[in-house]
Amino acid sequence: MxxxxxxxxxxxxxxxxxATVSRALNNNPKxxxxxxxxxxxxxxxxxxxxxxxxxxxxxxxxxxxxxxxxRVDSNFFASIIRGIEEELYPHQYNVIxxxxxxxxxxxxxxxNTLLNAQVDGILISISNMSTENDEVxxxxxxxxxxxxxxxxxxxxxxxxxxxxxDFEGGYAATQHLINQGHKNIAHLxxxxxxxxxxxxxxxxxxxxxxxxxxxxxxxxxxxxSNVDAGITAAKxxxxxxxxxxxxxxxxxxxxxxxxxxxxxQGIRIPEDFSVVGFGNEPFTKFMELSISSIDxxxxxxxKIAAKVFLEQVNNSESSITQKNVILNPELYIRKSSSRNSx
Amino acid sequence: MxxxxxxxxxxxxxxxxxATVSRALNNNPKxxxxxxxxxxxxxxxxxxxxxxxxxxxxxxxxxxxxxxxxRVDSNFFASIIRGIEEELYPHQYNVIxxxxxxxxxxxxxxxNTLLNAQVDGILISISNMSTENDEVxxxxxxxxxxxxxxxxxxxxxxxxxxxxxDFEGGYAATQHLINQGHKNIAHLxxxxxxxxxxxxxxxxxxxxxxxxxxxxxxxxxxxxSNVDAGITAAKxxxxxxxxxxxxxxxxxxxxxxxxxxxxxQGIRIPEDFSVVGFGNEPFTKFMELSISSIDxxxxxxxKIAAKVFLEQVNNSESSITQKNVILNPELYIRKSSSRNSx
DNA sequence: CTGTTAGCGCCTTCAT
DNA sequence: ATGAAGGCGCTAACAG
Numbered sequence: 001m002x003x004x005x006x007x008x009x010x011x012x013x014x015x016x017x018x019a020t021v022s023r024a025l026n027n028n029p030k031x032x033x034x035x036x037x038x039x040x041x042x043x044x045x046x047x048x049x050x051x052x053x054x055x056x057x058x059x060x061x062x063x064x065x066x067x068x069x070x071r072v073d074s075n076f077f078a079s080i081i082r083g084i085e086e087e088l089y090p091h092q093y094n095v096i097x098x099x100x101x102x103x104x105x106x107x108x109x110x111x112n113t114l115l116n117a118q119v120d121g122i123l124i125s126i127s128n129m130s131t132e133n134d135e136v137x138x139x140x141x142x143x144x145x146x147x148x149x150x151x152x153x154x155x156x157x158x159x160x161x162x163x164x165x166d167f168e169g170g171y172a173a174t175q176h177l178i179n180q181g182h183k184n185i186a187h188l189x190x191x192x193x194x195x196x197x198x199x200x201x202x203x204x205x206x207x208x209x210x211x212x213x214x215x216x217x218x219x220x221x222x223x224x225s226n227v228d229a230g231i232t233a234a235k236x237x238x239x240x241x242x243x244x245x246x247x248x249x250x251x252x253x254x255x256x257x258x259x260x261x262x263x264x265q266g267i268r269i270p271e272d273f274s275v276v277g278f279g280n281e282p283f284t285k286f287m288e289l290s291i292s293s294i295d296x297x298x299x300x301x302x303k304i305a306a307k308v309f310l311e312q313v314n315n316s317e318s319s320i321t322q323k324n325v326i327l328n329p330e331l332y333i334r335k336s337s338s339r340n341s342x
Numbered sequence: 343m344x345x346x347x348x349x350x351x352x353x354x355x356x357x358x359x360x361a362t363v364s365r366a367l368n369n370n371p372k373x374x375x376x377x378x379x380x381x382x383x384x385x386x387x388x389x390x391x392x393x394x395x396x397x398x399x400x401x402x403x404x405x406x407x408x409x410x411x412x413r414v415d416s417n418f419f420a421s422i423i424r425g426i427e428e429e430l431y432p433h434q435y436n437v438i439x440x441x442x443x444x445x446x447x448x449x450x451x452x453x454n455t456l457l458n459a460q461v462d463g464i465l466i467s468i469s470n471m472s473t474e475n476d477e478v479x480x481x482x483x484x485x486x487x488x489x490x491x492x493x494x495x496x497x498x499x500x501x502x503x504x505x506x507x508d509f510e511g512g513y514a515a516t517q518h519l520i521n522q523g524h525k526n527i528a529h530l531x532x533x534x535x536x537x538x539x540x541x542x543x544x545x546x547x548x549x550x551x552x553x554x555x556x557x558x559x560x561x562x563x564x565x566x567s568n569v570d571a572g573i574t575a576a577k578x579x580x581x582x583x584x585x586x587x588x589x590x591x592x593x594x595x596x597x598x599x600x601x602x603x604x605x606x607q608g609i610r611i612p613e614d615f616s617v618v619g620f621g622n623e624p625f626t627k628f629m630e631l632s633i634s635s636i637d638x639x640x641x642x643x644x645k646i647a648a649k650v651f652l653e654q655v656n657n658s659e660s661s662i663t664q665k666n667v668i669l670n671p672e673l674y675i676r677k678s679s680s681r682n683s684x
Numbered sequence: 685c686t687g688t689t690a691g692c693g694c695c696t697t698c699a700t
Numbered sequence: 701a702t703g704a705a706g707g708c709g710c711t712a713a714c715a716g
Contacts, residue, residue: 004485004693006692006693006694007693007694007695008693016702016703017702017703017704018693018694018695018703019695019696019702019703019704019705020701020702020703022693022694022695022696023695023696023701023702026695030701030702031701031702032701032702035701035702047481049454049457049458050458050693050694051399051458051460051692051693051694052458052459052460053395053398053399053404053459053460053692053693053694054399054692054693054694054695054708055693055694055695056395056694056708057393057395057396057399057692057693057694057708057709057710058693058694058695058696058707058708059694059695059708060708062395063459064406064438064459071424072414072420072423072424072427073417073420073421073423073424073641074420075415075417075420078414078415078416078417078420079415081414081415081439082413082414082415082441085414085439085440085441086441089441092455094438094440094455094456094459095438095439095440096406096436096437096438096439097423097427097437097438097439098427098436098437099424099427099428099431112391113434113436114436115391116391116392116393116394117394117395117405117406117436118393118394118395139389143346227628256628282625283624283625283628283629286569286598286625286628286629287625287628287629287630288629288630288631289630299415346709348708348709348710349709349710349711350709358686358687359686359687359688360687360709360710360711361686361687361688361689361710361711361712362685362686362687364709364710364711364712365685365686365711368711372685372686373685373686374685374686377685377686392709392710393708393709393710395708395709395710396692396708396709396710396711397709397710397711398692398710399692399693399694399708399709399710400691400692400709400710400711400712401692401710401711402692
């Protein structure tokens with residue numbers, strides 16, 4: 001019973017044609033109730049399962065969508081993937097996962113692989129804004145394969161995206177720190193070749209500006225998104241005269257490192273120093289000194305990206321429907337920046 | 343240029359047969375250098391890309407493997423998936439992700455979907471030990487689709503698995519607590535229909551036994567794997583007379599909850615009370631009061647699972663090669679159970 | 685070295 | 701209501 005049974009096997013068993021079997025299995029109304037029933041029973045008996053590959057080749061639709069992320073083992077991207085999978089599951093789409101590790105070469109390979117695998121859509125969070133991947137992305141568009149950017153987008157006419165308002169996030173975080181009475185606010189930024197980090201930085205600048213505060217060039221540091229980078233950054237910031245008394249970090253991990261270093265130097269948080277991170281990683285609320293952070297609702301982002309994809313697939317023939325959804329980030333105020341919180 | 347070009351387009355362009363094109367593209371040695379070169383140039387010119395679907399249908403190999411996990415947005419499973427993806431990437435396999443949410447019905451659906459999609463293998467961490475999925479799993483085996491269990495396995499003859507030695511993990515955690523001078527050690531366990539939790543529990547029991555310690559039935563609680571469950575569990579444990587003075591939790595999240603509650607009640611950790619968790623979630627080391635935990639090396643687990651799969655695919659024709667890899671867990675001693683650590 | 689043929693499993697026109 | 705035929709795109713067996 002290890003052999004796979006096809007519609008021909010069923011046809012032979014019943015002395016009818018494969019076409020009839022196919023129709024019966026697909027509930028074609030032109031098939032008599034009796035043969036339809038018979039076919040289905042025989043299918044059951046022979047343990048028939050439709051070969052999706054054959055269907056896919058014929059129809060040109062694989063019912064697979066590709067999802068490309070820098071890495072899957074980050075809470076943010078994992079949650080997005082969860083959202084995508086959950087939204088697509090009821091529609092019988094499978095999710096193929098690819099990681100770029102922020103490597104553009106890999107990204108291009110991934111897109112090509114997915115295209116060759118005839119996926120019905122590609123959902124991607126790009127590695128950076130460089131233009132090397134323009135060509136392959138154009139290929140996707142030319143092939144009319146639905147393409148959705150999430151979180152990290154490229155600004156391409158006709159291409160949909162789901163992002164959060166990073167500018168607002170940066171603004172809200174900074175305004176909150178200002179409201180806490182801080183004036184010397186440093187900013188730990190990320191790779192400036194990514195729009196998200198630029199936007200968060202811009203939000204920071206605008207908030208400072210709107211409040212009549214001067215931005216100290218030395219207070220702006222570009223760091224990696226990890227604990228050690230935060231420690232290093234805080235070390236150099238605290239050497240400045242005068243040192244900042246607050247930090248808005250574009251990364252929760254860097255924020256954690258900064259907090260560790262600040263405390264290490266005997267400075268009290270939040271009494272003398274405040275920190276706000278970005279991303280609302282699970283650990284930020286677990287800490288005894290919980291960390292204020294900007295939530296990006298990744299689960300929802302994933303679900304919406306999937307929904308946009310679904311709209312796009314169904315409208316494929318009609319006019320191109322570009323849709324750019326921008327989610328609102330939410331500031332979670334915790335102990336690292338306020339005495340009255342948890 | 344949105345139309346997909348096939349080998350027939352190339353053949354027509356060059357007035358040769360599709361078969362020759364195919365051979366040239368696949369570097370068949372029987373093809374003359376000149377036509378080979380010509381074909382490749384034309385392919386490039388027409389922007390030809392092989393349709394993997396057609397190849398898959400013909401060869402019966404889709405070059406996709408299915409990975410089934412309870413959820414992707416847990417650090418543990420996400421890391422495993424990362425490992426699998428990284429190991430399979432060089433071998434041109436794509437990874438299709440499915441989530442069960444611990445729902446066996448969903449699990450069965452997922453397996454069927456993957457089978458129908460003609461995946462070349464299934465890597466799965468099952469939802470529980472119940473027998474309802476026996477039938478579909480047998481289908482996988484009958485179809486000779488390589489099947490690998492990771493972390494949560496079923497004991498089936500001929501089926502490979504990659505797990506960690508949960509018994510040893512439970513034993514090591516408990517022995518460590520005993521070494522710290524504790525005698526009344528409670529255990530927060532998980533769903534007993536999963537082998538992993540049973541084994542951790544058994545490890546705990548054996549360590550107690552080996553050290554001549556009595557197990558208090560009231561000290562064994564079955565909890566969910568989240569913070570609130572840990573809080574609730576600790577509350578009831580601390581009401582006991584006498585209360586335990588240490589907890590080995592099968593979940594890091596429950597361990598965190600327990601720690602919060604213990605501290606809440608004014609009991610000092612680690613001076614008066616120790617806690618060891620399981621899983622080595624990222625947050626355990628980030629905490630100010632860092633949490634001792636058992637590491638499961640999920641990244642490695644994923645890579646090994648992928649490697650076992652690769653061996654299996656290649657040996658498909660030869661004898662069935664069952665391989666059961668058991669990884670050694672590692673105890674990370676941190677502040678929650680020791681004064682001399684970080 | 686290259687062309688012809690056939691088939692992977694399915695569905696869908698076109699007939700009847 | 702059903703059958704026959706053809707094709708999705710590719711490759712392998714069989715000719716030459």
